[in-house]
Amino acid sequence: MGTGLAGDSDVGGSPTAAVTRALESMGCTVFYQKPLTSSDANGSGRVVVPKAVAEQYFPHLDNQAGVPIEAADTLGNKYTFRFRFWINNQSRMYLLEGVSEMHQRYDLKVGDVMIFAHLPDSSLIVAGRPMTEEDSMRKPPLRRVNNPQSGVKRDLQKRASKPTPKSSQSKRLQKRRLQGDGVFRAIPDVVPQPESKVFSQHGVWTATIEIVGEMYQAYFDSQEDAIEAFNAAGYA
DNA sequence: AGCCATGCACCG
DNA sequence: CGGTGCATGGCT
Incomplete structure (x- = not known):
């Protein structure tokens, strides 16, 4: 086993498969997955949200203090994050604060992935999964070697x-x-x-x-x- | 031209 | 001296 092809590299009882199944059974739509950087996982409880994702999937913010964001995981645990932004250059840099508890619960470390999904009623579901072999082949946070159009x-x-x-x-x-x-x-x-x-x-x-x-x-x-x-x- | 990972100054 | 909030700089 382990041909490297998706489908057989992550079957059965792997944590990733379990998370995927749980999300799917809930009818979740995953809209973003963040591979955690060292900054995301250094215990500060802050996770940078790419601007494009923030502005497409999170509430519009009128001020940098942001708003509380309610979320749950697939086990029913509830979390309250803070969605806010910093002024960076002339733009915004979006963050979620208060993710420490959830990261601890899923034992997320650098390279692991924080999953953001919506239920059909659009409420936010978060999940975590370990880094997969496939993740490590992809670009961030580890520099990708070279992949000119497969x-x-x-x-x-x-x-x-x-x-x-x-x-x-x-x-x-x-x-x-x-x-x-x-x-x-x-x-x-x-x-x-x-x-x-x-x-x-x-x-x-x-x-x-x-x-x-x-x-x-x-x-x-x-x-x-x-x-x-x-x-x-x-x-x- | 600007994002975003991370450094780091400042403040309590 | 730990967190906040911004600055810096690598990378695209």
Whole structure:
């Protein structure tokens, strides 16, 4: 075992698998995972939240004192963090304060991952998991060696971005593309889901596939387009 | 051009 | 002397 491929590198009773299962069974949507830096894990109880994540998924802050943030973990433990920002240069640097208790409970250290997810009712769920072998292959906090566009990714985009089958019965494929361009794109920092699938959300058909531990997603205007590309990508 | 990891000055 | 809050600097 241990081919290095996602799927068999983390099966069974590993803590990561357990956390993933717990989150999934609760209907959680993971929106960010932070690999803890030494600053995050040095006991100060402060975790830096990337600005883009903060401004997309956390409340807007009018002042740097911030607001309390209620969260729970998958075991029902409750936490109250403080979401705030520092003035940095002319911009903001966002932090969560008060994470020590949760970090201790999960024994999180440098390189381990703090998971942020939402329940369907949008309440915040947090979880922690140890660093996986896969994490250590990724970029931060450990400097990534070099990874210029893996062949798998290239092949995937070629196969899935199908501007091709316009020959015979492609009449139905010519319907207007409103929102879906049918191109698979990597979804960074998302917990790889065990199953690839096609589903509809907000009226947009979405094909989600997992390749070597990374999730890719493409949008389509119709279910049949989605399924066709999904199958073309090698997942039936 | 600016993020963000971390250093560090200041304050109690 | 430990925490806060900002400054600095590596990296993209």
